[in-house]
Amino acid sequence: MTSGLAPTSDRAPLTPGPATGGTAPATNSDPLLSGSNLLAHSGFVTLIGRANSGKSTLVNAIVGRKVAITTPLPQTTRHRLRAILDGPDSQLILVDTPGLHKPQDALGEELNISAIQALAAVDAVAFLLDASRSFGNGDRWVLQQLAPLPTPRLLVLSKIDLVDSPTLQRQQAAAEDFLQFQAVLPLSALTGVGVMDFVQTARDLLPAGPRWFPAGTTTDQDLEVLVAEFIREKILNLTSDEVPYAVGVQTEELDFDSRRNLTTIAATIYVERESQKGILIGKAGERIKTIGTLARADLERLLGHQVYLDLRVKLRKNWRRDANQVRRFGYG
Numbered sequence: 001m002t003s004g005l006a007p008t009s010d011r012a013p014l015t016p017g018p019a020t021g022g023t024a025p026a027t028n029s030d031p032l033l034s035g036s037n038l039l040a041h042s043g044f045v046t047l048i049g050r051a052n053s054g055k056s057t058l059v060n061a062i063v064g065r066k067v068a069i070t071t072p073l074p075q076t077t078r079h080r081l082r083a084i085l086d087g088p089d090s091q092l093i094l095v096d097t098p099g100l101h102k103p104q105d106a107l108g109e110e111l112n113i114s115a116i117q118a119l120a121a122v123d124a125v126a127f128l129l130d131a132s133r134s135f136g137n138g139d140r141w142v143l144q145q146l147a148p149l150p151t152p153r154l155l156v157l158s159k160i161d162l163v164d165s166p167t168l169q170r171q172q173a174a175a176e177d178f179l180q181f182q183a184v185l186p187l188s189a190l191t192g193v194g195v196m197d198f199v200q201t202a203r204d205l206l207p208a209g210p211r212w213f214p215a216g217t218t219t220d221q222d223l224e225v226l227v228a229e230f231i232r233e234k235i236l237n238l239t240s241d242e243v244p245y246a247v248g249v250q251t252e253e254l255d256f257d258s259r260r261n262l263t264t265i266a267a268t269i270y271v272e273r274e275s276q277k278g279i280l281i282g283k284a285g286e287r288i289k290t291i292g293t294l295a296r297a298d299l300e301r302l303l304g305h306q307v308y309l310d311l312r313v314k315l316r317k318n319w320r321r322d323a324n325q326v327r328r329f330g331y332g
């Protein structure tokens with residue numbers, strides 16, 4: 001089994017990205033644009049929308065594997081990531097962003113900045129509107145950010161499996177009354193309906209260009225980030241109230257033993273209050289054990305071999321209010 005992540009050393013495999021780390025198009029003198037490296041359609045499409053509008057679920061459905069965590073909770077996505085779909089003569093790069101929302105702390109402010117910055121230097125923007133939630137002020141605010149852009153815009157009506165036709169038409173009309181789009185694409189990432197229509201439409205908007213990522217790469221996320229996110233996803237699903245939002249995760253150790261075909265991972269879960277440590281650990285350590293078991297299963301599917309996962313819980317008071325602390329976690 002292969003992971004779709006290119007090995008970079010004797011450690012567990014990591015995923016490479018463009019050498020510049022950015023999305024600016026190559027110049028005519030760039031060797032990427034020469035000869036057989038030039039593809040008919042190659043470029044970047046940013047997915048943007050309110051929190052929990054279905055961006056990460058759509059990304060996973062398109063690339064055919066889990067590269068972004070998903071939960072029913074808003075503000076699940078904290079990292080801007082790029083997911084790559086290769087075709088024989090194309091490379092579609094989807095930029096997944098944190099959901100835009102009214103920030104309550106430094107973390108929220110950083111996530112909004114990250115999402116808005118992802119609108120720059122891309123070839124198209126897809127606005128995701130959750131068809132099951134009424135078009136509201138949050139959606140209008142997102143569209144205000146898109147209005148001045150020269151970039152082609154797609155209206156993606158997500159979660160259509162949850163609504164009837166009249167509701168879908170009202171949602172479309174509300175968005176189109178506010179802003180015009182090059183195409184309207186109703187879809188359900190859960191059932192797969194409309195997903196390939198989105199892929200084809202987005203791909204057709206891309207210019208000719210280079211293969212920015214090696215064939216077979218599915219995401220630009222470092223393995224350390226994926227590990228931390230998979231752990232955080234389990235916490236979000238297994239805890240409630242304020243605990244899910246007070247959690248930050250850092251990967252401390254990641255070591256691949258080729259002889260044993262085993263990756264050893266140590267990660268630290270940070271919380272803001274002492275009482276949250278007890279909730280995460282649980283009675284006799286049962287909850288932290290469950291978190292580790294579920295996260296390890298995801299990681300073994302990702303890497304294709306056995307994983308030993310060691311989790312620790314530590315206190316870092318009010319880290320979400322401190323922009324420097326937020327950045328140390330790599331959020332925003």
